Amino acid sequence: MARKVIDEPSEDVVANAKRERAAKRNPFSRIALFMRQVFAELRKVVTPTRKELFSYTVVVLVFVVIMMAIVWGLDQLSGLLVLYVFGTPGV
Template identity: 75%
Template sequence: MARKIVDEPSEDVVENAKKDRAAKRNPFARIALFIRQVFTELKKVVTPTRRELLNYTLVVLVFVVIMMAIVFGLDQLFGWLAVIVFGNPPA
């Protein structure tokens, strides 16, 4: 894909500039930057309402119960097939 604007830097140039800037920072500045970025991201978090939380919890529980039923059914099936193939185990 051809670039239409010549003055615009490519993504590679921007990435290299960011890496060079990050390499020049001392460890304490990088830690401070990380903490500022963490707080910025935490401000973006939206907590669910009580109704949404209950809905999400119900969906997860139903999914887990369905998966347990599938695994139980497959376990019973393979156990039954093993008894048919190999015979009854000694008592």
């Protein structure tokens, strides 16, 4: 599958990264750079609407219930298999 243009970083981002990498920084300036980058990424975050949040919550809950049912079923099956192989206790 071909990469989309949106997946590739822009030239200015690459140039800034190379320039920053080339400059030797002390630990405090590296921490400050990291924090600036964190805040820049946080500005890109899009908060879901109430409808989207409800939809995502329902999807997660349904998935968890399905996974619980699968694990419960496998647990019951393995319990029956163990009883079949080793017999009932106390007999």
